Amino acid sequence: MNQQQNIAPMEPLLRVQALSKQFAVSVGRFGGTRPLHALDNVSFLINAGECLGLVGESGCGKSTLGRTILQLLSPTSGAVFFQGQDLSAGDKKTIRTLRRDVQVVFQDPFSSLNPRMRVRDIIAEPLTNQKLPRREIDERVQQVIQDVGLRADYLGRYPHAFSGGQRQRIGIARALVQRPKLLICDEAVSALDVSVQAQILNLLQEIRQEYELTILFISHNLSVVRHIADRVAVMYLGQVVEIGSNEQIFSDPQHPYTRSLISAVLEPTRNSKSKRIMLGGEIPSPLDPPPGCYFSTRCPIAIERCRTEQPAFNETEDQGGVRCHTPGEFKVDMKTSTSE
Ligand SMILES: Nc1ncnc2c1ncn2[C@@H]1O[C@H](COP(=O)(O)OP(=O)(O)O)[C@@H](O)[C@H]1O
Ligand code: SF4
Ligand SMILES: [Mg+2]
Structure with missing residues (x-):
């Protein structure tokens, strides 16, 4: 499987361009609606073979972004390019190929599956729908169950017989059996115990090499993202506020929101002056x-300009960027930061 096939050399596998999604939400008793801005001008790219972590608090738009990339939701504006192809302009064949090339693993992939189906049939179902020969289906299912670290005799069992971690392995097997190019993991380890989380993250690292996968790893948990992502995108209220390499985001975050998130997950050492930044106010x-600036109501260093002028997302040369009027300014010795 070579992901670079049919892709121009510099073309990223996925390019999300100025993507916005509004939901019309009912308000009042007279049938009126108002737009809910779930995604607001989101742009980023994922290069073939890399893992991009997408992090942000609950409700900031992560799943909406995943579903819009998958074309399960249509964008209000903006575009998604997969292997250089604009998906919104895609015909039925393009979307069919997309359904195979882009797979998703949810928090509990089993919740939507038939509890009366054996694991073999659950994993094989997408291939059966594609009408592949029986023998090829069997071979692929046998291979993939082994690749996700489960015994072949589990194939004859039903979903209820498995633990959360095993169910997630089966969910990953069902995605992998289609040999996708992009795997979207939406809170894929969030429901698991910490030790099981680590096992599944290790599994994802292994299969990533073996299957030459590109991954969009969505999580509200920054420590989990830190373990797996090559680059990290941080979302706040429907916008991407910072993108950077794993190292840059964790050692030198430029956006005050990123810095506050990181202060919440870093364990202070005895000698470090770091202190948890508690953000005031509600999201x-x-x-x-x-x-x-959408973050101005909670930002510890907001100035007057921030309350009137929305900062642009300023890109850096290394495919990163930050949305702030004064990036990098919040370099406080965290002792003196806004903390409660
Ligand atoms: N189908 C929908 N109709 C109306 N609002 C929605 C719908 N789906 C999501 N939302 C809203 O969009 C925002 C982003 O939701 P979501 O993408 O699920 O966030 P996250 O995955 O980061 O928790 C939330 O305010 C949520 O309530
Ligand atoms: S633009 Fe202003 S309010 Fe927004 S993050 Fe930067 S400093 Fe804070
Ligand atoms: Mg979500």
């Missing part, structure tokens, strides 16, 4: 985002 509603 604003995506029905009514604040004027100016």
Whole structure:
């Protein structure tokens, strides 16, 4: 499997361009609706073979982004390019290919599956739908169950017989059996115990090499993202506020929101001056985002300009960027930061 096939050398596997998604939400008793800004002008790319971590608090738009990439939701504006092809302009064949090339693993992939189906049939189902020869299906299922670290005799059992970690392995097997190019993991380890989380993250690292996968790893948990992502994108209220390499994001975050998230996961050592930054205020509603910078209502270093003028996302040369008027300014000795 060579992901570079049919791709121009410099073309990323996935390019998300100025993507916005609004939901019309009912308000009041008279049938009126208001737009809920779930995604607001989101742009980033994922190169073939890399793992991009997408992190942000619950409700910031991560799953909406995943579903829009998968074309399960249509964008309000903007575009998604997969292997250089604009998916919104794609015909039925393009979308069929996309359904095979891009697979998703959810928090509990079994919740939507038939509990009366044996694991063999659950994994084989996408191939059966593609009408592949019986023998090829059997071979692929045998291979993939082994690749996700499960015994072949599990294939004859039903979903209820498995633990959370095993079920997630089966969910991954069902995705892998289609030999995807891009795997979207949406909170794929969030429901698991910490030790099982580590096992599944290790499995993802292994299969990533073996299957030459590109991964979009979505999680609200920054420590989990840190373990697996090559680059990290941070979302706040429907916008990407920072993108950088794993190392840069964790050692030298430029956006005050990224810095506050990181301060919450870093364990302070005895000699370090780092202290957890507690953000004040509630996350604003995506029905009514604040004027100016969306983070201004909680930002410890907001200035007057921040409340009137929305910062642009300024890209860096290394495919990163930050959305802030004063990036890197929040280099406080965290002792003196806004903490409660
Ligand atoms: N189908 C929908 N209709 C209306 N609002 C939605 C719908 N799906 C998501 N939302 C809203 O969009 C925002 C982003 O949701 P979501 O993408 O699920 O966030 P996350 O995955 O980061 O927790 C939330 O405010 C959520 O309530
Ligand atoms: S633009 Fe202003 S309010 Fe927004 S993150 Fe930067 S400093 Fe904070
Ligand atoms: Mg979600």
